Amino acid sequence: MMKYTFEIDLDRYKNLAQQKQKTHKKFLAGLAKKPPKQLDKIAKEVHEAVFLEIDCTKCANCCKTLGPLWTEADIERVAKHLRMKVNDFEATYLRTDEDGDKVFQTMPCQFLGSDNLCSIYEVRPKACREFPHTDRKKIYQINNLTIKKYTLLSSSL
Numbered sequence: 001m002m003k004y005t006f007e008i009d010l011d012r013y014k015n016l017a018q019q020k021q022k023t024h025k026k027f028l029a030g031l032a033k034k035p036p037k038q039l040d041k042i043a044k045e046v047h048e049a050v051f052l053e054i055d056c057t058k059c060a061n062c063c064k065t066l067g068p069l070w071t072e073a074d075i076e077r078v079a080k081h082l083r084m085k086v087n088d089f090e091a092t093y094l095r096t097d098e099d100g101d102k103v104f105q106t107m108p109c110q111f112l113g114s115d116n117l118c119s120i121y122e123v124r125p126k127a128c129r130e131f132p133h134t135d136r137k138k139i140y141q142i143n144n145l146t147i148k149k150y151t152l153l154s155s156s157l
């Protein structure tokens with residue numbers, strides 16, 4: 001499949017995200033207050049159209065700056081894939097954050113290769129599979145996460 005080959009300018013995205021944060025918050029609050037009937041369908045269509053034009057391996061900034069939250073099922077699946085004991089896997093890669101969630105000890109993600117490909121792609125955590133959550137149903141239910149996500153992404157550049 002043909003991918004769009006625009007230059008990725010992370011500084012520009014950072015500035016735009018900061019400049020437009022108020023507008024985005026207002027827009028998302030409006031969606032939450034009165035979600036349009038076709039919102040799920042529209043969000044899915046836009047998500048699919050945008051991702052036809054994006055080649056994540058050109059950047060992989062998400063995997064360099066935002067780690068996933070790990071579920072117990074993720075940990076067991078990836079540990080098994082790496083032929084590691086769950087306890088050893090957790091001790092090597094994970095920590096518990098201030099909210100009690102399991103997250104990576106360090107970033108960029110240690111499973112990200114120099115080619116920007118994920119070395120555990122087939123068994124990657126659920127949060128990685130679903131990121132950036134722009135095609136999920138009732139997207140207005142994660143407005144805070146949506147704003148936080150882009151702020152975190154841009155502020156870590």
Ligand code: SF4
Binds near residue numbers: 062109
């Ligand atoms: S596990 Fe794979 S998809 Fe998830 S952050 Fe690491 S490199 Fe990216």
